[in-house]
Amino acid sequence: MDYLQMESYLKAIGDHNRMLILKYLMTESLCICEFTELIDMTQPAISQHMRKLKQAELVTEEKRGRWTIWSLNIRHPLYPMLIHLLSLLPEPERTVASLVAEGKKVVCE
Template sequence: MDYKQMEQSLKALSDETRMLILKYLSKEALCICEFTELLEMTQPAISQHMRKLKQAGLICEEKRGRWTIWSLNKDHALFSVLTALLDMLPEPERTVESLIAEGKKVNCS
């Protein structure tokens, strides 16, 4: 990893919404539609955050039909540092379990 790559990774981490997205992804892989419910944001807004995280190499995407499932990039040079930082953050107020309880969990398979 060079200085520019480190800068790009740290900039991607320097946003509360992106930190929340990464915290959710540290638990399980999710699609955009789940983030719209969890973060109460529009799909285009979340897509912009995902683009920045992907450009930094912090997340991976997997196409499943018309759905894109996102996960943490376990091969990223800062993966162990990232997970240690995410472990320091409190759990988000909304969880995937709360979506299930509310009947708002989308099946993206």
């Protein structure tokens, strides 16, 4: 990994909202509409963050009907470091469990 690749990687992680997204993905895969419930951000903003994370190969996407399910890319060479880094961050206020409780968790048949 050269200096510019590392720069792209660190810049992709180095945003508090993207870290929050990654923190959620540490627990389970999620789609954009779920993030809009979990994080105080508009749908296009989240979509653009996901594109950034995808370009840096930090996440992978899977189309499922009208949803796009996003997951952490466990095959990235720096995946273990990412996990360590995310584990240092506090749990977000809004939990995925609360989504389920409100019936807002997406279940792709």
